[in-house]
């Protein structure tokens with residue numbers, strides 16, 4: 184892998200870009216070797232080296248499509264010496280994919296006949312977090328399941344992130360123009376990088392305690408999509424839920440709103456002010472938890488606009 | 501001895517709503533809200549994410565919004581709204597997700613009963629205990645019924661999908677259920693004893709990977725017909741919406757559910773009464 188040059192406007196130490204955006208990652212606070220990662224459980228199968236090819240095939244074709252979990256930070260195989268002979272242990276999938284061993288065994292037996300017995304199938308712990316340092320990678324590989332080390336992933340994401348900061352500033356200004364707690368949903372053209380604002384919604388919890396601006400923006404998008412489908416307007420169909428949309432919101436989302444963003448499968452979140460009921464950087468780190476099956480990029484706006492604070496209606500955390 | 505019959509009665513109603521959701525092509529997760537003062541079911545909701553194209557329209561939100569409208573709570577003072585919901589108890593077939601767990605807290609709910617754990621997104625203890633100490637959420641009531649309804653849904657989904665995504669169509673009757681809840685994740689020992697009685701505490705609380713189910717009367721099995729009440733189902737507000745444009749036939753549904761759902765024997769173990777052909781239980785396609 185060639186080394187990517189750090190752009191001039193990126194401050195790796197502070198995890199910021201152009202003095203405007205700060206990368207929010209739970210792991211930015213936990214870089215020490217003593218940090219115990221969030222863990223999950225995986226199904227592991229023991230095979231002989233001769234069975235490797237067949238197993239790779241089964242995992243790729245039959246098991247991976249069932250698994251929403253991301254194990255790109257982990258190694259697929261590990262060698263273990265059992266009574267003097269070398270066997271391979273294979274990471275099959277997250278333990279949440281299969282409710283029972285039988286179910287998994289059934290899939291494996293379609294390819295392996297009776298070669299595999301149930302005793303060679305077991306669950307094992309793995310670090311859900313990607314290691315931030317080489318030291319962490321080594322330690323977690325030894326303690327749990329082997330991980331690969333390809334450099335600090337947060338720093339790599341930081342220096343490869345591409346933001347048109349002028350355009351970002353315009354969206355922030357639009358977000359603040361109502362003077363109220365608000366959320367913008369936007370779409371980024373994957374080819375040109377151009378961002379189009381789709382919806383702007385304000386907080387309405389005085390009318391209904393659950394009508395926070397994030398919830399309202401998601402509802403607006405769904406209603407719009409329903410109307411498009413009803414009118415047969417195939418050209419403007421934006422696809423399922425809020426898949427990979429960009430979210431800009433004045434305040435760090437609460438637990439409900441943060442989880443609503445997970446359910447809606449958004450691609451990126453930018454918020455301006457951390458808030459008391461926040462479930463991103465204040466607590467839970469929703470959006471940056473792989474155990475919730477969907478993650479998105481999270482940034483806090485630290486550029487111009489902060490001098491125009493918007494009243495936050497949050498009553499309690 | 502703590503008799504849980506009342507909780508089963510209400511959970512059976514929630515299970516019925518989930519079953520109707522399945523029949524109209526939605527994910528079979530449902531809830532009902534019961535008024536503690538009258539014992540009446542005041543609202544129900546079933547998952548509506550497919551129809552609404554909105555990933556946040558879970559059963560709990562559907563039920564809450566019906567109450568907000570019916571009770572003229574829209575625009576009401578926050579305190580008035582909260583004190584209204586403080587009198588309601590929620591019965592939901594699957595543990596509320598993190599989003600709904602917090603929504604229930606924010607709206608002012610003080611008590612929740614659920615069936616099965618929500619392995620991926622559970623917000624009352626499975627992944628996060630989002631409600632904190634604001635309300636107790638007590639699981640394990642009609643747990644296997646809730647799981648079986650979901651399994652039935654995934655089988656249907658595969659039959660229509662070009663590339664089967666979740667599970668293969670196979671005899672789900674033969675499949676074991678995941679072990680019972682790890683109760684300390686959800687409620688304190690004290691709460692467990694108060695809700696389920698000392699006698700169940702010894703068996704269930706802190707047990708590892710227990711296969712035994714909770715039944716209304718300890719050491720006594722039950723089936724769906726034993727715990728459901730037709731009268732209560734008929735009193736569900738806006739029952740017709742669960743049938744879309746079809747004739748309401750609760751009797752037929754109770755029979756179908758008795759056939760479909762697993763039962764629990766005197767030892768608390770799940771079993772199926774009739775092993776008839778799964779094809780008989782295919783989705784009512786005219787309703788789609």
Ligand SMILES: [Zn+2]
Nearest residue numbers: 395436437440
């Ligand atoms: Zn919120």
Ligand SMILES: [Zn+2]
Nearest residue numbers: 558596597600
């Ligand atoms: Zn939910």
